[in-house]
Amino acid sequence: xxxxxxxxxxxxxxxxxxxxxxxxxxxxxxxxxxxxxxxxxxxxxxxxxxxxxxxxxxxxxxxxxxxxxxxxxxxxxxxxxxxxxxxxxxxxxxxxxxxxxxxxxxxxxxxxxxxxxxxxxxxxxxxxxxxxxxxxxxxxxxxxxxxxxxxxxxxxxxxxxxxxxxxxxxxxxxxxxxxxxxxxxxxxxxxxxxxxxxxxxxxxxxxxxxxxxxxxxxxxxxxxxxxxxxxxxxxxxxxxxxxxxxxxxxxxxxxxxxxxxxxxxxxxxxxxxxxxxxxxxxxxxxxxxxxxxxxxxxxxxxxxxxxxxxxxxxxxxxxxxxxxxxxxxxxxxxxxxx
Amino acid sequence: xxxxxxxxxxxxxxxxxxxxxxxxxxxxxxxxxxxxxxxxxxxxxxxxxxxxxxxxxxxxxxxxxxxxxxxxxxxxxxxxxxxxxxxxxxxxxxxxxxxxxxxxxxxxxxxxxxxxxxxxxxxxxxxxxxxxxxxxxxxxxxxxxxxxxxxxxxxxxxxxxxxxxxxxxxxxxxxxxxxxxxxxxxxxxxxxxxxxxxxxxxxxxxxxxxxxxxxxxxxxxxxxxxxxxxxxxxxxxxxxxxxxxxxxxxxxxxxxxxxxxxxxxxxxxxxxxxxxxxxxxxxxxxxxxxxxxxxxxxxxxxxxxxxxxxxxxxxxxxxxxxxxxxxxxxxxxxxxxx
Numbered sequence: 001x002x003x004x005x006x007x008x009x010x011x012x013x014x015x016x017x018x019x020x021x022x023x024x025x026x027x028x029x030x031x032x033x034x035x036x037x038x039x040x041x042x043x044x045x046x047x048x049x050x051x052x053x054x055x056x057x058x059x060x061x062x063x064x065x066x067x068x069x070x071x072x073x074x075x076x077x078x079x080x081x082x083x084x085x086x087x088x089x090x091x092x093x094x095x096x097x098x099x100x101x102x103x104x105x106x107x108x109x110x111x112x113x114x115x116x117x118x119x120x121x122x123x124x125x126x127x128x129x130x131x132x133x134x135x136x137x138x139x140x141x142x143x144x145x146x147x148x149x150x151x152x153x154x155x156x157x158x159x160x161x162x163x164x165x166x167x168x169x170x171x172x173x174x175x176x177x178x179x180x181x182x183x184x185x186x187x188x189x190x191x192x193x194x195x196x197x198x199x200x201x202x203x204x205x206x207x208x209x210x211x212x213x214x215x216x217x218x219x220x221x222x223x224x225x226x227x228x229x230x231x232x233x234x235x236x237x238x239x240x241x242x243x244x245x246x247x248x249x250x251x252x253x254x255x256x257x258x259x260x261x262x263x264x265x266x267x268x269x270x271x272x273x274x275x276x277x278x279x280x281x282x283x284x285x286x287x288x289x290x291x292x293x294x295x296x297x298x299x300x301x302x303x304x305x306x307x308x309x310x311x312x313x314x315x316x317x318x319x320x321x322x323x324x325x326x327x328x329x330x331x332x333x334x335x336x337x338x
Numbered sequence: 339x340x341x342x343x344x345x346x347x348x349x350x351x352x353x354x355x356x357x358x359x360x361x362x363x364x365x366x367x368x369x370x371x372x373x374x375x376x377x378x379x380x381x382x383x384x385x386x387x388x389x390x391x392x393x394x395x396x397x398x399x400x401x402x403x404x405x406x407x408x409x410x411x412x413x414x415x416x417x418x419x420x421x422x423x424x425x426x427x428x429x430x431x432x433x434x435x436x437x438x439x440x441x442x443x444x445x446x447x448x449x450x451x452x453x454x455x456x457x458x459x460x461x462x463x464x465x466x467x468x469x470x471x472x473x474x475x476x477x478x479x480x481x482x483x484x485x486x487x488x489x490x491x492x493x494x495x496x497x498x499x500x501x502x503x504x505x506x507x508x509x510x511x512x513x514x515x516x517x518x519x520x521x522x523x524x525x526x527x528x529x530x531x532x533x534x535x536x537x538x539x540x541x542x543x544x545x546x547x548x549x550x551x552x553x554x555x556x557x558x559x560x561x562x563x564x565x566x567x568x569x570x571x572x573x574x575x576x577x578x579x580x581x582x583x584x585x586x587x588x589x590x591x592x593x594x595x596x597x598x599x600x601x602x603x604x605x606x607x608x609x610x611x612x613x614x615x616x617x618x619x620x621x622x623x624x625x626x627x628x629x630x631x632x633x634x635x636x637x638x639x640x641x642x643x644x645x646x647x648x649x650x651x652x653x654x655x656x657x658x659x660x661x662x663x664x665x666x667x668x669x670x671x672x673x674x675x676x
Contacts, residue, residue: 132580142517145525179480179568187483187565211572215580227525230517231569234549239577242470242553246612247585250605257605260598267588267595274584 002094003311007036008063008081010100011298014041017100018050020304025054027305028312033094035060035085060084066297070104074112082106086113089290096291096311098282100299107143110288117320119327123287124155125226125294126162128280129236131217135280137163138222141229143285149193150334152176152223156203157326158286159221165317166310172220175209177228183208189225197223201333202326240275278303281310290320340432341649345374346401346419348438349636352379355438356388358642363392365643366650371432373398373423398422404635408442412450420444424451427628434629434649436620438637445481448626455658457665461625462493463564463632464500466618467574469555473618475501476560479567481623487531488672490514490561494541495664496624497559503655504648510558513547515566521546527563535561539671540664578613616641619648628658 005021007014014036021032031054034041038059045052062080064073077083082101086109089097097114099106103125110116110123126139139155140147147155156174163172176194178186183194185208197205206219214222214232224232247268251261261268273279282295282303291314295307314320343359345352352374359370369392372379376397383390400418402411415421420439424447427435435452437444441463448454448461464477477493478485485493494512501510514532516524521532523546535543544557552560552570562570585606589599599606611617620633620641629652633645652658 132583145517177569179483179565179572211569212576212579214573215576227517228566228569231515231549231566232573234517235552235570235573236577238550238553239574240581241550243578243581245470246609250602250609253605256601260601263594263598263601264588267591271584271588 001030001312001315002033003030003308004033004035004085004088004094004097005304005308006081006085006097006099006101007034007041008101010295012300013100014044015048016300017304018044018048019301020299021055021308022050022052023301023305024308028309030054030308030312031056032308033058033088035081035088037061037063058084058088064102064105066102068102068105070102070108073102073105074108082109083113086110086292089292090114095315096293098293098295098304098307098311100282100295100297100304103142103294106292106294107285110285110292114288114290114292116287117289117324117327119331120154120158120287121151123285123292124151124158125283126159126286127233127277127283128167129233130275130277131215133217136214136217136219136222137167138224138229138233139286140224140226141233141283142226144226146227147189147225149189149196152193152225153196153200153203153330154287154327155223156197156200156205156221157330158323159223160203161319161323161326162284162286163220165319165322166313167220169220171204173206174203174221174223175206175219177211177214177222177224177232178208179210181208181210199333201329237277244272244275278306280306282307284310284314286323288320291315339368339650339653340371341368341646342371342373342423342426342432342435343642343646344419344423344435344437344439345372345379346439348633350638351438352382353386354638355642356382357386357639358637359393359646360388360390361639361643362646366647368392368646368650369394370646371396371426373419373426375399375401396422396426402440402443404440406440406443408440408446411440411443412446420447421451424448424630427630428452433653434631436631436633436642436645436649438620438633438635438642438645441480441632444630444632445623448623448630452626452628452630454625455627455662455665457669458492458496458625459489461623461630462489462496463621464497464624465571465615465621466505467571468613468615468618469553471555474552474555474557474560475505476562476567476571477624478562478564479571479621480564482564484565485527485563487527487534490531490563491534491538491541491668492625492665493561494535494538494543494559495668496661497561498541499657499661499664500622500624501558503657503660504651505558507558509542511544512541512559512561513544513557515549515552515560515562515570516546517548519546519548537671539667575615582610582613616644618644620645622648622652624661626658629653
């Protein structure tokens with residue numbers, strides 16, 4: 001299996017990407033096709049004694065920056081690592097694409113270059129979000145700011161396939177993020193989506209979920225528009241960061257705090273581990289014809305390695321084929337209703 | 339000063355309301371007009387040895403339940419504590435109204451009975467949300483699910499008046515909750531609101547704020563539509579509850595944890611205090627002609643007492659009059675532009 005990896009994406013590229021790729025090659029027995037500035041990558045590898053066994057390098061001369069306008073960058077920077085990598089994926093020169101680069105450019109590129117599954121207009125960005133009972137899949141978490149009810153139904157179908165195939169959860173539950181449990185709650189779009197989800201084939205819809213219950217992690221998939229999903233994802237990170245920061249202050253405040261830290265060290269490490277989104281790899285663009293995975297921009301080697309593992313699981317379980325079958329079923333059901 | 343208090347609202351009524359009202363009378367030197375089932379209130383007072391000095395009781399025979407449809411309840415339950423209390427406020431028989439009852443019914447009642455300030459169609463629900471640096475005012479946090487840009491401008495004006503008059507902050511900063519810092523981000527409504535806020539008189543607009551930065555507490559007022567505000571408020575509570583629960587588990591896990599708790603006891607109390615929304619009282623409906631304050635449904639005596647204190651500060655500082663002047667200025671500026 002060949003996973004194409006963007007060597008130039010993310011805050012810590014190319015070093016962290018290279019480290020993560022080398023670890024993935026060793027641990028998962030895959031081949032990595034590294035796309036980027038070949039001379040820079042080779043020099044980084046040499047300077048840091050990272051073996052390039054199992055990593056094929058493909059040179060390209062451009063990089064899409066975070067400040068580039070996504071659609072323009074995809075059209076104009078033809079020799080950028082994202083455009084070259086996505087074209088290789090489309091042409092069958094690899095099985096999946098992993099990048100810690102610009103989310104916007106990856107979204108546009110996944111749509112325009114890799115193309116979308118039948119029944120999907122634009123892919124959704126999905127993320128496993130750490131929670132109390134267990135992590136849940138949140139989508140869309142930022143790719144499509146405004147959504148129609150039918151899009152949310154497709155998200156529910158694809159999200160169910162994902163947590164089933166990649167996280168190994170049977171008969172996953174799906175909830176609609178809303179400002180109340182009753183089906184009469186929310187905007188007109190959400191009311192319509194609620195009714196649609198009740199009859200969406202292949203989806204075990206359990207109703208609305210209120211924001212206060214989302215961090216409980218009692219459901220497997222939470223669907224919403226990309227604006228709401230972005231708020232949920234980023235605010236969860238922000239509040240967790242604030243509280244963990246306050247906890248750290250408590251430990252550093254005085255001698256008693258330092259002693260308490262020594263006593264709690266193991267539990268604190270467990271807590272950090274449970275809240276660490278890098279454990280789950282990256283965020284897949286669900287709805288692209290082949291697996292495209294966005295790793296966190298601040299990914300360290302572990303985040304990249306886990307995103308590559310996640311890509312491998314997507315390929316092994318034919319996630320995209322499974323999603324297409326489920327979406328075809330949804331389309332057939334909608335046709336019968338009309 | 340007379341504060342009208344709904345004795346029947348909230349999970350712990352009438353006992354917690356009565357306790358909070360009695361404390362408020364003693365501490366703040368105000369008179370409370372308690373509206374509710376007089377016999378029940380008197381019995382509760384007697385059984386719990388709560389003095390009724392400074393508390394006038396007004397009997398009413400109905401209660402609006404959380405499951406009542408708000409608009410219908412306001413129209414039909416004419417002798418409910420909320421309808422009677424709001425009518426007394428309108429008729430000048432008190433200076434402000436405090437209730438821990440149904441948010442929906444209070445919103446409809448504030449609009450239909452108390453009426454709104456000129457330039458405000460429906461009041462916004464505003465809440466002080468605990469944060470790292472200092473608490474910020476969030477509005478709308480659930481009353482108006484969908485909003486127009488002009489409504490957000492009015493929220494910004496009223497929110498600035500509130501944190502100035504009630505929290506005593508000079509020249510408060512206002513940010514627009516959005517999924518990116520750039521002004522090109524968000525839905526069409528948010529893009530328009532951003533442009534409008536840049537020129538709104540009396541508002542020190544500092545641009546968009548991303549959800550991850552909201553818990554930092556670096557701005558004084560965060561404006562958004564009621565759907566987004568509800569997500570921000572409830573998710574902040576939910577994530578904090580999850581993490582504080584995990585922290586408790588750490589303390590209870592073993593002897594080391596228990597010892598650590600003893601060492602950190604003071605800091606943990608400070609943390610809980612900082613994250614405790616009851617400290618800030620209740621959520622005012624900004625835009626009603628007179629102060630109407632919704633206390634948390636689960637309020638204990640402290641929450642009720644603080645909501646009454648908050649009502650007193652609103653009255654003392656003529657918050658509603660100040661907001662009307664600021665809204666008039668906004669209307670004049672909009673007229674000049676046209």
